[in-house]
Amino acid sequence: MLDGKHVLLVIGGGIAAYKALDLIRRLAERGCTVTPVLTRAGAEFVTPLSVSALAGRKVFTDLFDLTDEAEMGHIELSRAADLIVVAPATANLMAKMAAGMSDDLASTLLLATDKDVLIAPAMNVRMWEHAATQRNLATLRADGVRVVGPNEGGMACGEYGPGRMAEPLEIVAAVDAALGGGPLAGRRVLVTSGPTHEPIDPVRYIANRSSGAQGTAIARALAQAGAEVVFVTGPADTPPPGGVEVVRVETAREMEAAVRRALPADAAIFAAAVADWRVASASDRKIKKGAGGPPRLDFAENPDILAGVAGMGEGRPRLVVGFAAETHDVVAHATAKRVRKGCDWILANDVSPATGIMGGTENAVTLITGEGAEPWPRMGKADVAERLAARIAAALA
Structure with a gap:
């Protein structure tokens, strides 16, 4: 080229x-x-x-x-x-x-x-x-x-x-x-990344420890492979990569809407750590301490973005990839999740505190496909991203 x-x-x-x-x-x-x-x-x-x-x-x-x-x-x-x-x-x-x-x-x-x-x-x-x-x-x-x-x-x-x-x-x-070359030239890929923040009141929210580093690295590797990348990110610590279309969101529902607007795509990689739950009725004022003790918070389930896209009929990306952040029985839980969600691949990783992976610079993943589990050695998150980008290019070829 x-x-x-x-x-x-x-x-x-x-x-x-x-x-x-x-x-x-x-x-x-x-x-x-x-x-x-x-x-x-x-x-x-x-x-x-x-x-x-x-x-x-x-x-x-x-x-x-x-x-x-x-x-x-x-x-x-x-x-x-x-x-x-x-x-x-x-x-x-x-x-x-x-x-x-x-x-x-x-x-x-x-x-x-x-x-x-x-x-x-x-x-x-x-x-x-x-x-x-x-x-x-x-x-x-x-x-x-x-x-x-x-x-x-x-x-x-x-x-x-x-x-x-x-x-x-x-x-x-x-x-x-x-310059328009690369194995993913002409392909459109959607990547989600980072955590979501689910408001409790105007100053408090529910979140998780995701830094967005792995999703950012994946988006960068795909762009460097020639793909047109739409990067839907929650409020992550890691700045988004250059050369991609960045869509910033806060909540899971905002992320779901942004994902739907970004389709169609040839592939979709869901690396975001989306909160499973949100407060059913967030207060529009700061909740104050009172004599009655802690406030009661009622929760509602957030939309399952991965399952929703994987279960699409017309317009479904050819390749849908999810992530499974687990703390025990990693491969077993991720294998079951791939079937339950209906996605093509799952990247499973052990995020128990001893690994230092959540928010760290390295990752140790197992690629779960319909053919079984393929463990990858522990490596930098950029290396994981490049390896995944190469596999995606081969799958879409």
Whole structure:
């Protein structure tokens, strides 16, 4: 899918810049033209000569180059490519992009572009986890910027954790998906995520410990595989991914309505932790303490969104996938749930407190299908999402 495509590659300043050389080679192998833009900091790690030799094209570095800017070169660069890739995307570059700053060639063309942008973040783990970087990431995703990585591993600084730039072939796959390729190109997929909040009164509600991290990772992996993703999310801790249609809801009934509006779809993945019950008559005023003791709360059952979609006749997605968060007899309960709900697959996971999975960064799931149970090893939630996305692509092929 990359043959004849044109990528503008912005190389930021960081030790991961050396991977950009291999990325150029991998893209060129697939028939993609790469125009490189090297930041001043990036040139401290890789030379313009090595970048130019691999790309077979001139390297652009200076916003105030008299020859290029006589023809408004930064505007031309920002519009001529099919996609802009920033790899590595440093904390500094991400901050500039989020704030709309343009004080060098790279940041100026990123602000002037009308094309899709894909970033591959790379930085120290503490920089990545800093609240400012995460705010910038959320802003960029909300602006529609696509993100690949970062991966978890050892750092050049000696620390370990998330912050390693995605490997070149991972970035190539993300480029392919962004340009309309990928195994799920042309497919529409619905993903639900996060908890629901069921109001008791204007200041209190019933909820659960779901962070929305797994559903978010699934939506991101599906989008990177080329799918058109509608992401229906409750009030989750994890910000939604970029490149997807985000529909925010609060309650189970709001989620059910949003799901119905999002159909038809080729596949539907129900990763949300929907509250089974709601207060039958929520108070419109804060419930005050009284001499009579705690208030009596009457409950009503929430709609079963998964069963409702799985039981549809006309308009049912070809593939309906549910989740079963269990604390004991995980496979047995999930197997029974798949039959009871009428869905095609169930991903079962043990969320007992000792596992640390609920709200954590890892997951250990068992895929339940009509053919039986397939346990997956414990892995990061992004890895679970990528594995699931590959299985969905194969099922829809």
